[in-house]
Amino acid sequence: EVQLVESGGGLVQPGGSLRLSCAASGFSFSSYWMSWVRQAPGKGLEWVANIKQNGSEKYYVDSVKGRFTISRDNAKNSLYLQMNRLRDEDTAVYFCARDGGVAVGTNYYYYGMDVWGQGTTVTVSS
């Protein structure tokens, strides 16, 4: 079964740090780009970051640049999000998602975020 399972959420004070993990199973993890997407309470989806198959390219939404770092360990089929200098507005459910696509040569033919985890809750509050 294709599956993503997030962990690592919790309550943290403003200015603190947290590391989220996402364990992948049932598919060739190293073949796919991966994303983190968050959803603040009662709000819409916000893409946070994504990372290329081999980790050589990483992209972030402006609001987390310099504070969050996305990484992956293909040997462990795992995706991570290191979150530093957390702010109240980072409070959200954080989903990991597979950036579905087909790699042909150097091109990645994207077809959408086709696999999602159940999410892990991050609460930033004093």
Added chain:
Amino acid sequence: SYELTQPPSVSVSPGQTARITCSGDALSKQYAYWYQQKPGQAPVLMISKDSERPSGIPERFSGSSSGTTVTLTISAVQAEDEGDYYCQSADSSGTWVFGGGTKLTVL
């Protein structure tokens, strides 16, 4: 920053057709993707690359594109289609952006 604009809400009666729009300056050059999210659940990919339906998605869901607006159409709406719908596309730097979401209510 780049924005995708969706109506906050759409209401339809069962059996009618629901249309949810998503507008953005780059949509004439970038594909759009549609997701359905029900309360307490993760999103589900419903439409890929403007109009392609992934395996397992009912045929009543379809997508189209015209200029800078993409549309998700749900024909013969059923009660189970109620939920939030989000469009997604890329901005000029190639990073992802989601629309604000549309709450579909089945009356």
